[in-house]
Amino acid sequence: MAKRLIVTGGAGFIGSNIIHALNQRGLSNIIAVDNLTNGDKALNLSDLAICDYVDKDVFYDALLDGHYGPIDTIFHEGACSATTEHDGRYMMASNYEPSKKLLTYCQRTGTRLLYASSAATYGASTSFTEDPAHEKPLNVYGYSKLLFDQIVRRALPGLGTQVAGFRYFNVYGPREQHKGGMASVAFHNFNQFMADGCVRLFGQYGACQPGEQMRDFIAVNDLVATKLWFFDNPGQSGVFNLGTGRAQPFNDVAAAVVNTVRAHRNQPPLDLAAMVRTGVLEYTPFPDKLRGRYQCFTQADMRALRGTGCNVGYADVAHGVADYVRHLLRAQPGHTP
Template sequence: MYIVTGGAGFIGSNIVQGLNARGISDILVVDDLTDGRKCLNLADANIRDYLDKDDFLRRIQAGEDFGTVEAVFHEGACSSTTEWDGRFVMAVNFEYSKALLGWCVARGVPFLYASSASVYGMGPTFREAREFERPLNMYAYSKFLFDCHLRPQLAAIPSQVAGLRYFNVYGPREQHKGSMASVAFHFNNQLNESGRLRLFDGCDGYGPGEQLRDFIHVDDVVAVNLWLLDNPQVRGIFNVGTGRAQTFNAVARAAINWHKGGGIDYIAFPDHLKGRYQSFTEADIGALRAAGYDKPFMPVEDGVPRYLDWLAQRA
């Protein structure tokens, strides 16, 4: 059996699809379906069982077994960067992850978990080292603290443990995220509705729409997760991005080209984001490459049309 927490969410449901593509359906999905719309992410998936995240945690804390578990993909979390209820975020992200890590280590089960590039704050260096980490919100802090909790233990843990610091992920099965969905998703909706895109004006020395992010297609994220599954000797904390920052304008152009038309309107940069906005992110993927991952990553010129093809097929 494979366990995927957050398995009805964005990255988790794509990992389920990746396992299905390998002919694997013996999967336990753990999630919170208070928002029942997330079930649509699993409607075309094959899984064995489902457990609510609180029921699963109780069973983990009680030391229950689930038969032979091949690996745990821990993608479940409160991912809202605007959630400031620290007790809630720490319970859901930090304490939950610690409990699941302990359960996996005690049984020798590979533990592959979602960290976040948000731990680096404003950057400008995005490398897996303490001196470059300065989280700016509760979500980022909870992810950062779990990485800090793991680091001194890692060398003594005999089974595989790997943390993946995802950068700006976009692609299928993110529609439930609302305002937290990727710009590619929002650009597609804007073009469908009005034929015009809205991008921020210049800030931090960048021109209109020229702010840079490391945009990575979710299929590449799944490929890294499955590569780790195939290489249990690899352990540690790794950035998962393309290693190449691209502009919001580049994403916009990719969407406009796919729609065969459209325009861009640049809107005033919001006052409340000034000094708190990541105008540049770019993953240093040296550690991932050194560990042996050698597959190429899709640029937005390839990834955005691939995503919009998927959305069009389901419209």
């Protein structure tokens, strides 16, 4: 039997997509680790093939005790990902401490570690290159990810096994329905449009006009394809950005959502001005609680990742969000193929 794989955060958005992709390769000797206090997350596992499920509160120490036998690779996606969480002790206990235990285990056993970092490590920076000079987190979530990246960087010269961290930018796609307020803007815009006939974005903030805040939006399928490229190339280690390398405004996401649904209904597309004029797109006042804590622009510098030879292609918003919306439409009650 092939060595086991572990996916922490396995019932979550990205973790469950990784398991899905591994299943498509015929791999099912997978331990999924998560916290199912939010039981709706279990639905992300219901159509997947795994060999075991383990609660995160017992997993990490049991792993260090050798409870699970030989492990080939750990995909570490488990974390508290709420950028609005202010309890620093909880954040570090959830994100930093478990990651350190995994690194210790992998150093000791030769198990490979492919882990999730975050573009939140850049925070207030206007440059998004994997360099300490540009790492300025705005919240304890970003700091929890940065601190582990720093530990990995110090360990890299002496590592005998693959350890690769990936700074995710703005990810969207299937299996994020349990995330509530932390789900992607594409998911929220779709549900707003289906329920109310309009989508809502933040209004003007600083130098950004309404809806013109720009992010590097990446489809989860493209993100997973990149992780599996590293899985196939165990000689590549480091800390890498993982976005598309292309910043686009939230207005582009709203337009892709609206016009994909309109095409599904055999209606003609609307340009941005028509969306605003007809009330299909509304702008809400920028929330006070996010002032000074909000990234108005992100764009992954992809040179380090591309330097490994990784040649995965990345969809732009028009194509990636449209594919996602068609997936959401197929999942609607009463849909007939």
